Amino acid sequence: MPVSQRERTVSWRDGRIRLIDQTRLPQEVVWLEIADEATLAEAIRRLQVRGAPAIGAAAAFGLALAANASPATTLEALRADLAAAAARLRVTRPTAVNLFWAIDRVLAVEASTVAELRAAVLAEAERIAQEDIAACQAIGRYGAALLPAAASILTHCNAGALATVDYGTALGVVRAGWEQGKVRHVFVDETRPLLQGARLTAWELAADGIPLTLITDSMAGYFFQCGAIDAVVVGADRIAANGDVANKIGTYTLAVLAREHGIPFYVAAPTSTIDLNTPSGAAIPIEERDPNEVTTIAGQRVAPAGVPAANPAFDVTPARYLSAIITETGVLRPPFPAGLAEAVARARRKDQT
Amino acid sequence: MPVSQRERTVSWRDGRIRLIDQTRLPQEVVWLEIADEATLAEAIRRLQVRGAPAIGAAAAFGLALAANASPATTLEALRADLAAAAARLRVTRPTAVNLFWAIDRVLAVEASTVAELRAAVLAEAERIAQEDIAACQAIGRYGAALLPAAASILTHCNAGALATVDYGTALGVVRAGWEQGKVRHVFVDETRPLLQGARLTAWELAADGIPLTLITDSMAGYFFQCGAIDAVVVGADRIAANGDVANKIGTYTLAVLAREHGIPFYVAAPTSTIDLNTPSGAAIPIEERDPNEVTTIAGQRVAPAGVPAANPAFDVTPARYLSAIITETGVLRPPFPAGLAEAVARARRKDQT
Numbered sequence: 001m002p003v004s005q006r007e008r009t010v011s012w013r014d015g016r017i018r019l020i021d022q023t024r025l026p027q028e029v030v031w032l033e034i035a036d037e038a039t040l041a042e043a044i045r046r047l048q049v050r051g052a053p054a055i056g057a058a059a060a061f062g063l064a065l066a067a068n069a070s071p072a073t074t075l076e077a078l079r080a081d082l083a084a085a086a087a088r089l090r091v092t093r094p095t096a097v098n099l100f101w102a103i104d105r106v107l108a109v110e111a112s113t114v115a116e117l118r119a120a121v122l123a124e125a126e127r128i129a130q131e132d133i134a135a136c137q138a139i140g141r142y143g144a145a146l147l148p149a150a151a152s153i154l155t156h157c158n159a160g161a162l163a164t165v166d167y168g169t170a171l172g173v174v175r176a177g178w179e180q181g182k183v184r185h186v187f188v189d190e191t192r193p194l195l196q197g198a199r200l201t202a203w204e205l206a207a208d209g210i211p212l213t214l215i216t217d218s219m220a221g222y223f224f225q226c227g228a229i230d231a232v233v234v235g236a237d238r239i240a241a242n243g244d245v246a247n248k249i250g251t252y253t254l255a256v257l258a259r260e261h262g263i264p265f266y267v268a269a270p271t272s273t274i275d276l277n278t279p280s281g282a283a284i285p286i287e288e289r290d291p292n293e294v295t296t297i298a299g300q301r302v303a304p305a306g307v308p309a310a311n312p313a314f315d316v317t318p319a320r321y322l323s324a325i326i327t328e329t330g331v332l333r334p335p336f337p338a339g340l341a342e343a344v345a346r347a348r349r350k351d352q353t
Numbered sequence: 354m355p356v357s358q359r360e361r362t363v364s365w366r367d368g369r370i371r372l373i374d375q376t377r378l379p380q381e382v383v384w385l386e387i388a389d390e391a392t393l394a395e396a397i398r399r400l401q402v403r404g405a406p407a408i409g410a411a412a413a414f415g416l417a418l419a420a421n422a423s424p425a426t427t428l429e430a431l432r433a434d435l436a437a438a439a440a441r442l443r444v445t446r447p448t449a450v451n452l453f454w455a456i457d458r459v460l461a462v463e464a465s466t467v468a469e470l471r472a473a474v475l476a477e478a479e480r481i482a483q484e485d486i487a488a489c490q491a492i493g494r495y496g497a498a499l500l501p502a503a504a505s506i507l508t509h510c511n512a513g514a515l516a517t518v519d520y521g522t523a524l525g526v527v528r529a530g531w532e533q534g535k536v537r538h539v540f541v542d543e544t545r546p547l548l549q550g551a552r553l554t555a556w557e558l559a560a561d562g563i564p565l566t567l568i569t570d571s572m573a574g575y576f577f578q579c580g581a582i583d584a585v586v587v588g589a590d591r592i593a594a595n596g597d598v599a600n601k602i603g604t605y606t607l608a609v610l611a612r613e614h615g616i617p618f619y620v621a622a623p624t625s626t627i628d629l630n631t632p633s634g635a636a637i638p639i640e641e642r643d644p645n646e647v648t649t650i651a652g653q654r655v656a657p658a659g660v661p662a663a664n665p666a667f668d669v670t671p672a673r674y675l676s677a678i679i680t681e682t683g684v685l686r687p688p689f690p691a692g693l694a695e696a697v698a699r700a701r702r703k704d705q706t
Contacts, residue, residue, distance in 0.1 A: 192571055202660045218606060222605065250570075256609060257609055298653040309568065315578065
């Protein structure tokens with residue numbers, strides 16, 4: 001579906017946040033209308049909204065909800081209520097830096113009256129959402145240019161329209177490549193434990209008519225061996241200053257396999273995902289989720305009762321495995337540190353103009 | 354559980370084959386009593402009995418069922434009925450060579466009367482089952498000697514008591530290591546699509562009180578990175594003459610990860626899994642199973658309707674990734690071709706004495 005025909009994953013409508021409930025897909029398309037910031041925090045925790053850029057935009061709108069709900073009559077009191085709401089949103093998920101980036105950006109807006117601040121918070125959230133769409137489209141253009149003709153792409157998890165406000169990062173590259181006739185096929189890792197590939201990426205690609213094959217995460221190596229994969233394109237939850245990338249658990253394995261087979265490995269992410277304050281991947285906090293996500297599938301227990309399971313939600317791919325990082329400011333090649341710093345500076349300058 | 358307290362996965366009782374139904378584990382422990390070779394063929398196809406050595410033993414007993422059921426009154430007619438039954442059993446699953454090995458071995462028995470042939474077929478099947486247990490115990494001893502102290506082992510799929518007649522190949526190594534106090538912990542890949550790790554290996558290890566952590570297949574890379582894995586031990590469905598190993602889909606990825614992290618990668622298998630007639634992995638047929646095994650989990654559809662999925666059940670790990678192959682005749686190190694041929698010759702000599 002072209003952007004114009006697809007409703008945004010996250011939007012603001014009549015004083016509420018409108019979100020597609022990603023836990024119900026693909027069985028049901030359910031839209032949530034979220035009226036308070038506590039409900040939003042729970043929606044982020046439960047992954048009803050997920051994907052680093054989408055979480056960032058949702059949290060920004062969450063501050064707009066908090067600003068509207070605040071009974072404050074002084075700027076100071078409203079700033080205090082916003083700070084409290086921000087604190088509650090910050091603790092929902094630890095790894096994706098876009099959450100913290102968006103909150104900080106909204107909290108930094110200037111205003112001289114309470115009414116102005118309320119308006120400025122919502123305007124900044126809207127700007128973050130708009131910019132995310134533009135960033136994804138730019139990422140798509142830059143990324144598609146890297147692809148060979150008739151490319152067969154492997155992707156992991158969902159870095160699509162559902163993970164962003166619209167269009168997607170990794171799937172932005174796939175979409176742009178498909179529109180240009182450069183993408184022939186997409187291999188979609190199902191992405192255990194929560195099956196974002198099987199449930200969400202397969203749903204997005206099927207809706208757009210892009211040919212795909214769903215595979216279990218364990219099959220990627222086989223298809224590399226078969227020569228069936230021309231490039232790997234994934235999203236990111238946080239990119240450290242040295243280029244190390246935190247992304248959905250299993251991403252690192254794909255990077256190792258890609259290098260083993262001489263296949264390019266691309267990370268597609270907006271500059272809001274770059275965290276210059278995190279020197280390397282070792283400093284990125286990895287969210288450990290409920291082991292029941294591993295021991296049960298679709299509500300059914302698969303492992304014997306009492307068996308312990310681990311559930312790290314992300315892993316870190318060291319920068320040395322990356323062929324390039326595709327941002328809305330252009331394509332970064334190794335060595336990454338200078339390029340990442342410059343991309344962030346360029347994005348900030350553009351933001352201020 | 355020590356071998357003596359655990360009922361064999363495959364056995365002969367009162368003229369029937371007794372099998373634990375592996376599709377019902379871990380929810381229910383259901384024993385099947387199979388009275389005819391057609392039902393056995395279906396049980397193999399449906400994975401009620403699975404694991405290369407277990408399939409081999411089951412097929413051998415299946416020929417005993419066929420011999421008993423045959424109305425033949427001449428040796429020639431009985432041989433013809435056995436050949437027909439063998440043909441029906443051979444087409445159940447293509448990759449594990451133990452199936453063909455066991456069938457060939459039973460068909461080769463000598464006898465001079467119909468009654469003698471019936472008895473010899475059953476005796477050979479019993480011998481195959483007995484030898485498999487002894488082989489697994491020898492594999493366990495040889496393999497445990499390779500492990501470092503306080504070893505943390507990663508295994509994939511189920512190469513345990515359930516995949517053999519008893520004790521297991523990869524889990525034979527784990528069990529022997531545990532009995533010797535050398536194994537500290539086991540990481541168990543859940544092994545999508547059919548979750549043999551989560552359902553079967555976790556069940557076996559928990560029953561034996563061996564500490565384990567269940568992980569999704571996508572998490573192995575993360576635990577390698579953490580330094581949590583000291584050795585990988587897996588089974589095999591077929592080992593080609595050059596040392597290439599077909600095993601459960603996802604095994605190749607673990608081999609690549611193990612090498613990337615400088616961790617030993619061991620294949621544990623009886624010599625019945627070695628196929629000197631297959632020159633290399635490229636010649637091993639890879640079973641492609643129903644895509645519904647990927648798109649549905651525990652009976653529930655996880656992917657959108659109509660989404661195509663691939664389902665290769667095995668992959669091939671090239672010999673160059675293997676640290677050693679552990680057989681009942683000893684530990685083979687690279688280069689493998691001479692060692693594999695010698696191991697098969699040694700096992701055959703022992704068999705004839």
